[in-house]
Amino acid sequence: MILHRRKLLTAGAGLMGTALLGGCDRFAGTDTGRRTLQVGEDANLYVQRLLMGPATLAREFPAAMISPWFKPNGTIDPPDRAYRALAAKAFADFKLTVDGLVETPLSLSLADLRALPSRTQITRHDCVEGWSCIGQWAGVPLAELLKRTGLKPQARYAVFHCADTLEYAGSQDGAFLRPGQPGAVREAYVQLAAAEDWGGAPTATDAPAADWGQGSPDPEPDDKGRPIRYYESIDLYDAVNPQTILAYDLNGKPLPVSNGAPLRLRVERQLGYKQAKYVMRVELVESLKGLGQGGGGYWEDRGYEWYAGI
Numbered sequence: 001m002i003l004h005r006r007k008l009l010t011a012g013a014g015l016m017g018t019a020l021l022g023g024c025d026r027f028a029g030t031d032t033g034r035r036t037l038q039v040g041e042d043a044n045l046y047v048q049r050l051l052m053g054p055a056t057l058a059r060e061f062p063a064a065m066i067s068p069w070f071k072p073n074g075t076i077d078p079p080d081r082a083y084r085a086l087a088a089k090a091f092a093d094f095k096l097t098v099d100g101l102v103e104t105p106l107s108l109s110l111a112d113l114r115a116l117p118s119r120t121q122i123t124r125h126d127c128v129e130g131w132s133c134i135g136q137w138a139g140v141p142l143a144e145l146l147k148r149t150g151l152k153p154q155a156r157y158a159v160f161h162c163a164d165t166l167e168y169a170g171s172q173d174g175a176f177l178r179p180g181q182p183g184a185v186r187e188a189y190v191q192l193a194a195a196e197d198w199g200g201a202p203t204a205t206d207a208p209a210a211d212w213g214q215g216s217p218d219p220e221p222d223d224k225g226r227p228i229r230y231y232e233s234i235d236l237y238d239a240v241n242p243q244t245i246l247a248y249d250l251n252g253k254p255l256p257v258s259n260g261a262p263l264r265l266r267v268e269r270q271l272g273y274k275q276a277k278y279v280m281r282v283e284l285v286e287s288l289k290g291l292g293q294g295g296g297g298y299w300e301d302r303g304y305e306w307y308a309g310i
């Protein structure tokens, strides 16, 4: 039953993506004579009117239902030197990059992000491992960022590049971590932390990478191989949903490292693994093919569904 419903949803998302692409081309090319489609006022309205009616929101909960502890899962403390350099300075040097198929790429500090319009929502996080937590998230709607960058007409997906390396490709010693399921990642990190030092204290040369992405660049000054980092992706319809935010606060406090500091995605109508933590870069792309194994996310590349609807 669930599979059946998911298949329908996936098929629907595919159709919608095609319609969106075709529609954007026509809209940008003939109606306005410009090649930029501004998400926000016009595109948001346009997407809603033409394709789906009003955006569907996930259920929101009263404050009394917030879980006393939001269980961290997957990566809980990224070992990457560039990330640790940022964390050591309380993310004062952090810059979120928004680039790819946009008209105006952006690079925003946490102060910049906090100065933008924000949204607060109390929602339930459901992990495929069978646990749920209710938390209050505050952050900047992704639509607000896309409104400022503008979109090229080819843009179809937003990709979230994260700071945490989960395994190394082409490593001579074999994989650093090769978890079979999300829960195994945490176990592996705990073992790793006990077994060895993760490269020593961060130094001035561990400059934060400006161009986070799949396997590029390699900020690790060692020969473990090409880092395979966590990543995720959503289509433009989910990208402009009002509940899709890049969250910097959890339960009224800055996001802890274990829950994805300094910035994590909340895309509330989908499962836990879509909620990318440690987001360094949002890249707008036309296709997911060129990223990772082409599945659209770290876990999708390992067999999980791309549209992880709840």
Ligand SMILES: Nc1nc2c(c(=O)[nH]1)N[C@H]1C(S)=C(S)[C@@H](COP(=O)(O)O)O[C@H]1N2
Pocket: 070, 071, 072, 073, 074, 075, 126, 127, 128, 162, 163, 164, 182, 185, 230, 231, 258, 259, 260, 272, 273, 274, 275, 276, 277, 278
């Ligand atoms: N960067 C990154 N994002 C991630 C993960 C991860 O390992 N790395 N794990 C995912 C999974 S499986 C879940 S359930 C949630 C856990 O979020 P939490 O740690 O705030 O509970 O983050 C998701 N996002």
Ligand SMILES: [Mo]
Pocket: 073, 126, 127, 128, 129, 182, 272, 273
């Ligand atoms: Mo999860």
